[in-house]
Amino acid sequence: MRYLPLTDADRRAMLDVVGAASIDDLFVDVPAQARLDAKIAELPDHASEWAVERHMAGLARQNLVAGDVPFFLGAGAYRHHVPASVDHLIQRGEFLTAYTPYQPEIAQGTLQVLFEFQSQVARLFGCDVANASMYDGSTACWEAIGMARRITKRKKALIAEGLHPHYVSVAKTMARFTGDELVTCAPELTPDGDVDALTAAVDKDTSCVVVQYPDILGRISDLSALSAAAHEVGALLVVVVTEPVALGAIRAPGDMGADIVVGEGQSLGVGLQFGGPYLGLFATQQKYVRQMPGRLCGETVDASGKRGFVLTLSTREQHIRREKATSNICTNSGLCALAFSIHMTLLGERGLRELAMLNHARAVEAAEVLAAVPGIRVLNNSFFNEFTIIFDTDARDVARTLADQSVLAGVSLGRLYPGEEALANGLIVAVTETTTSEDIAALAAALKEVLA
Template sequence: MRYLPLTSDDRSAMLATIGAASIDELFADVPVDARLDGPMAGLPMHASELAVERHMAALSRQNRAAADGPFFLGAGAYRHHVPASVDHLIQRGEFLTAYTPYQPEIAQGTLQMLFEFQSQVARLLGTDVANASMYDGSTACWEAIVMARRITKRGKALLSTGLHPHYRSVARTMAKYTGDVLVDGDPSLDAGTDWAALADKIDRETSCVVVQYPDILGRIDDMTALAAACQAAGALLIAVVTEPVALGLIKAPGEMGADIVVGEGQSIGVGLQFGGPYVGLFACKTKYVRQMPGRLCGETVDANGKRGFVLTLSTREQHIRREKATSNICTNSGLCALAFSIHMTLLGEAGLRQLAAINHGRAKQAAAELAKIPGVSVLNNSYFNEFTLLLPTEARPVIHKLAERDILGGVSLGRLYPANANLANGLVVAVTETVTAADISVFAAALKEVLA
């Protein structure tokens, strides 16, 4: 096929058709300070392939890998050990594809993997059914909110203050175009969650209540009473899980009455990868399955009576009438879902529980040692592998000074909530199985030195 670029007349005709005076108008929703007003400074207009390779290699050498020193970052993305066998197996020919398995007769490997993935996710989250994955946790959270609107015919969602601020931001962005009313706010530095207060706010206009478990500060609470309050008012309870490894040790949200459980599956099988691609988890009660976004793989038998797999439900606009579509999600995170499923299979139930126990044990060790530092205290009464430290000074400069010592000491609440001075001294610290006792000691010594 020949490539025929557009002429100036072609562009003018297209702009006239959509009612735009210039191409620049197409970027009106992008903040002015985020737009380039010309070529990027420091980059030549053209260069040889060899020169570009050398330049990019030099840039890459400035990066710091997560394994290069003590690493305590979390807040929704976690460093876990991914066995080398995961990377090997996802490249096998039975699985390696970037395309949707529309033709089941030639995609049985991919379809069976997705079926197994769904089974694993449903069991992990404590629900009846799960779909074949979403883009990531934040978009899965939003899809759950609009799913609740379809089910309840209501348009107000109560978001816990403990919900990740990036998830809240995605929901606010999308709600501008749907008319959903979102009631939210920043967390307070309390040991307990705001779930009891949320229950008191539920009314007949509420479509859903969204909570994170464990929440952004690492706090864990029982959602049974909140689920009962939602049910009594005809609203749905949506639980968000950003650290699925925790469910190897704590009770699954579905078992406590959550109607929809979504989350980020990156912790299992997927590396940090500079922030993506990740894999969204989405599960719910059986009675809501036809309102679930994405696609669902099912088990059947072929003409010869042999076991087989097919796409059972596909709810996007490409498959059914646009007005009947529940989502415009056009694919699932297939390769990341495969990595998740393989890692989960390698672990098994016993392995996941053991991994979770190791995470919690290392976190307890770190919390105890860090709390010995003068002026430092641990906010949480309960936590899994992530907790919030209260420092005697603003956390952001402390984080920068630790980074100068090659220690990534956590995520400051000042970074997550830059407009809220009340949270400036909070520091969220994540401790996974990749953290050693030596890492904890180095971190504690450096933090003590920086705060002195």
């Protein structure tokens, strides 16, 4: 029997309140080409449970498992080794069943975990305070732009050419509803980033400058001068970090004057997971804390003077202030934040630095080997564990050919920037501690054969 909780009269009453003539009117913002106008022909009306399981298992066998082949994909999602103890601990019943910790007297464990997570993120990013996580890096990036608008009362955001195009896309989608002006462009294949051009473009109408560090091409820039230029005209510097492991080897953005630092926490504890769920990181300086979106856990003492933890500044959240809230996000990626925090705790500061240096060393090895292959040019003057190589042919074709040979060579810029022919020959190669010298040799041999 179908479960129909609403009557036609119920639906009509709700549509009248929101001012929609029909349910279809609620989906007008979804592009027509993305909507189904008929049943999916390939799907049967029904099937037995065992038949569905067998069919889905067959589809799953078509996947190429990251750990089974030479793997050089990155561009915002990275394959790192996650200790088995992380998965073991996050599956403890008290973590899996925990929900929103609105009642601190019965949620001390969850609140303490989130407090420790915030402390780790704040220290990693070089900021005073961090929130208890957000959905993912791209939504955290948009929230930073919105926060800068609230602080500066301006609506023009300068976005560096090296910001991940998916992050730019999310920001453009949200800006349609807020009126923010986003000034951005596709990157140029130059060895260094566009920090000087950004610095020159900052003016008194700028709310913030958004720059990725390292950027989508793997380039690393000193952001100190950009920070000074932004602050001189009352604008904020927003730094996006898609690979937090890098901060074990390079300067924290907050140490270079960043006002807001956001990022993707997937690299630590979470795993690739076919693209999600992931973990948004968000940190800022103390003077801006009241404009920071999302939830914030704080330390206090109870009536007996014992240490305790509570949610603080929650009056900013949507579930309380509705349309007056700083954000529509009033939850956090709690389980992924827990995994991140456990992995960070297991590493410690020394372990994180060692992991970062191992990543960089493997990437340097790969860059040197690939640079010796005829028909390949390494773009970067600087990089952490990810760099861009340039071919004399379309990198999309090269990547597909190697994938058919079970070598996942990297992410082609033509895939990230369709229509940008100037970028079509670029390939982003990511190397982590899971990459072996044998993997690098296999990639070089495959490229040598394809490019011959």
